[in-house]
Amino acid sequence: MCTAITFATKDHYFGRNLDLDFSYNETVTITPRNFKFPMRKVDDLSSHYAMIGMATVVEDYPLYYDAINEAGLGMAGLNFPDNAHYFADIDGKNNIASFEMIPYILGQAKTVDEAKKLLENVSVSAEVFSADFPTATLHWIIADKEKSIVVESTKEGLNVYDNPVGVMTNNPPFPIQMYDLNDYYAISAHPLEHKFGNGVSLHEYSRGMAGLGLPGDLSSKSRFVRAVFTKYNSMCDDDELSSINQFFKILGSVEQVKGLCEVTPGKYEYTIYSSCMNQDKGIFYYTTYGNSDIHAIDMHKVDLDGGKLSIYKLNKKLSVSYDN
Numbered sequence: 111m112c113t114a115i116t117f118a119t120k121d122h123y124f125g126r127n128l129d130l131d132f133s134y135n136e137t138v139t140i141t142p143r144n145f146k147f148p149m150r151k152v153d154d155l156s157s158h159y160a161m162i163g164m165a166t167v168v169e170d171y172p173l174y175y176d177a178i179n180e181a182g183l184g185m186a187g188l189n190f191p192d193n194a195h196y197f198a199d200i201d202g203k204n205n206i207a208s209f210e211m212i213p214y215i216l217g218q219a220k221t222v223d224e225a226k227k228l229l230e231n232v233s234v235s236a237e238v239f240s241a242d243f244p245t246a247t248l249h250w251i252i253a254d255k256e257k258s259i260v261v262e263s264t265k266e267g268l269n270v271y272d273n274p275v276g277v278m279t280n281n282p283p284f285p286i287q288m289y290d291l292n293d294y295y296a297i298s299a300h301p302l303e304h305k306f307g308n309g310v311s312l313h314e315y316s317r318g319m320a321g322l323g324l325p326g327d328l329s330s331k332s333r334f335v336r337a338v339f340t341k342y343n344s345m346c347d348d349d350e351l352s353s354i355n356q357f358f359k360i361l362g363s364v365e366q367v368k369g370l371c372e373v374t375p376g377k378y379e380y381t382i383y384s385s386c387m388n389q390d391k392g393i394f395y396y397t398t399y400g401n402s403d404i405h406a407i408d409m410h411k412v413d414l415d416g417g418k419l420s421i422y423k424l425n426k427k428l429s430v431s432y433d434n
């Protein structure tokens with residue numbers, strides 16, 4: 111399972127938790143403007159917006175999980191098992207393989223509206239990257255500095271939904287997630303008057319009781335509600351350090367601790383990494399399960415007119431500052 115969020119203070123931020131039981135050796139990868147993205151069914155992208163994000167690089171091809179481009183548009187793929195459906199090639203459509211979706215959109219669109227325009231003629235093709243990888247069953251969140259959408263390719267075709275809360279997890283399909291927020295209508299971060307009549311003596315014996323009912327488990331429906339509630343009630347200063355610290359705290363409210371979610375006998379899902387991308391500055395921040403220090407890679411520190419990938423290995427080793 112995974113959770114992606116958008117967040118704004120003075121700048122705009124986009125990122126996700128990647129929850130899985132193993133890693134595909136992902137790295138922070140910068141793709142400059144003149145790196146050639148070979149496309150299977152449409153013209154290769156030989157000149158495009160530069161992007162930075164988390165990717166597994168296979169034979170010099172970055173298979174992105176989440177990224178932003180130099181214009182600040184962000185996109186992330188999250189698991190959408192049983193519901194994701196990819197198609198055989200359709201005449202007259204741009205048939206884009208699921209692993210090509212992030213470069214296809216971020217390479218060519220500066221905003222959500224431009225992404226929507228591109229998506230009008232896209233069919234997600236069932237083409238696999240190689241026999242060595244399973245087909246990723248994904249849906250995508252796309253966000254610029256103002257708004258966000260969700261893209262779901264199901265048996266019915268390609269659905270594009272406005273995402274007013276800027277949060278996405280996994281199943282069920284996005285309209286159901288949004289509808290189910292109704293169930294939590296009354297939850298609040300502020301103390302409430304009880305509604306049991308004047309004669310009943312009730313008191314709040316603990317702080318936080320107005321939030322009773324907020325789901326605490328790790329299912330994707332529960333993480334969706336919890337991330338939306340946490341994002342909208344969280345408060346922080348608007349400088350960069352306060353903002354990224356707060357972003358990781360919000361993701362922390364839905365992170366997965368090893369051992370709590372068994373996916374196959376003896377194998378447990380956990381938050382392998384959390385990412386936070388500054389959409390205004392082109393900086394990719396991340397933490398890993400093993401090392402909660404925040405690491406940063408700035409896309410503008412490399413030659414974005416180049417043609418070669420810049421690849422940064424993740425720092426997964428814990429270090430402790432001893433104060434005496």
Ligand SMILES: C[C@H](CCC(=O)NCCS(=O)(=O)O)[C@H]1CC[C@H]2[C@@H]3[C@H](O)C[C@@H]4C[C@H](O)CC[C@]4(C)[C@H]3C[C@H](O)[C@]12C
Pocket residue numbers: 111112128129130134166173174175187188189190191208209238239243244245246247280
């Ligand atoms: C499984 C990952 C999403 C995390 C998630 O939602 N996990 C929950 C699992 S579940 O709901 O509980 O089943 C997704 C996100 C990005 C995906 C990867 C990226 O799409 C890049 C390549 C794409 C290739 O086609 C397949 C391997 C792959 C390297 C993908 C493997 C896997 O599907 C990833 C890592």
